[in-house]
Amino acid sequence: MNVNESVGVDHSAEAALSHPWTRYVAMGDSFTVGIGDPEPASPGGHRGWADRVAEELSRGHHDFAYANLAVRGRLLQQIVDQQLAPCLSLRPDLVTLSAGGNDLVRPGGDPDALAAKLDSVVQILSLAGATVVLFNAPDTGSSVLGRIRSKVAIYNENLRTVAARHDAVIADMWSLRQLNDPRMWDPDRLHFSPLGHHTIAAMVLDSLNVQHTLEPLSPKPLPPRSWREARTGDLVWAREHLVPWVIRRLRHRSSGEGITAKRPLPGPVFGPGVPLGCGEGPPGGAQEPVRS
Template identity: 75%
Template sequence: MSASDDRSTLPTTTAADPIPNGPMIDPSLNSEPHPWHRYVALGDSFTEGIGDPHPESVGGNRGWADRVAEELSRGQADLAYANLAVRGRLLQQIIDQQVEPALALHPDLISISAGGNDLLRPGGDPDLLANKLDAVVATLAASGATVVLFTGPDVRETVLGSIRSKTAIYNENLRTVAARHEAVIADMWALRQLLNTQMWSSDRLHFSPLGHHTIAAMVLDTLAVPHTLEPLHPKDLPARTWREARAEDLVWAREYFVPWVLRRLRHRSSGDGVTAKRLEPSPIFGPGMPPGAGD
């Protein structure tokens, strides 16, 4: 089963114009530049940008973090951006492989989204995971950087629905962690647009370009950064018969679910052999409007 098509919660604003390539500074948009000059993103496939492929993006995937960095570049000409996220990473792997390298880059803005892959596994304990993350956030916040944490989305009607209760518990723990260390919460659970099926990619596990766009706008709003990411309408989809829907389910199971199960059984990860797409901070330029947006 895929995420529900809850069109009543979608924004009514028309689709945004494409984000221009080239120079990113537009004083008319950001008359008061934000305070950040160096942004480093930590995490797994969500932050790597899986589900949002783009040939002009480093690593072949764009994602919400790239989109946030593109908009931050409009307010700071010297903004540098690194993305250390790698698909499939568990929380402990993110701690071991990404935290120290991130701090060595001396960021003043850090985002970290971690623990989702752990919750998918049998025995994934949201309380223990939050305790681990608490120590990480303490370390990141002690550097003086602004730290952004993410709640998990409401997955009640997706293929991830079985972990909804664990996600809710983890989210509440994250709110406590954020309050303790004066971190910022980017609240995906409250982002009801994500209930629409078109916010999810064809694998039903990751967000689509439209989903990443929507999340990026929410992050920027949370940081009180002016931006160009207008709310976008998903395109209307034709009605499907029961038979067509089941046929799509079978294709999904063959192409995505079975390979995922086999990787688990073989103790393999989709991130085996993958390196982070932006190991060093550098400027970023945006490729433009995501596919899937209505007119």
């Protein structure tokens, strides 16, 4: 089954999904861009969990609009500097914000300082009237984040404090045990596969208490691997993914250099339509979603 397709959904008979949001803006880095979930028809060539969430939120809501300001490789301060003002100018009533992961994997990444910086951003977004969704990091040894588990755990607890202070929603990837399955991850062990993005999108919608059509997918268990096979896989990963990543860090280069936001203007999720400009009022007049 292709997880890039909607699963078992009768769109013609689908009722409107009840929720209060009309304009959704996603902020973040490669996780929010959707790296690991290639889709040539999507802006930037990736689909990802944010697109999947927007697809579900738009069903039955003709005035729903979605923008994605994420750029791969961005650090938290870069996200604040480059995405916060554009986000506020779009006047969203729903914002997802995932940031800090690229900082944590670098030497000296301070989970307390990062959370303090994020706190002020969430306060600004909340005072602007948006429901804010924050992401904690997953608890898995299959990714690069598993190597800094203690820092990740501290950051996650700080995020819960930030969310409680500003009535934000936590999208809890730490408790999402399905992410322990290697097939949830891209071969680089840092980004998620299409199956991982699908699973995370469903979790986000559940966290927002929104009914959705994303059915859980249960892949067959992996066959057991010998020690030699596992070791060979580690060596291939190190050569193809880890070494290039380390070289970029040493050269102070980012994978997002020269890349712009994925969907800078809010517009209808499905089908043709003219994106709504930054200075316009609440979204309206979007075309009926085109079902494929």
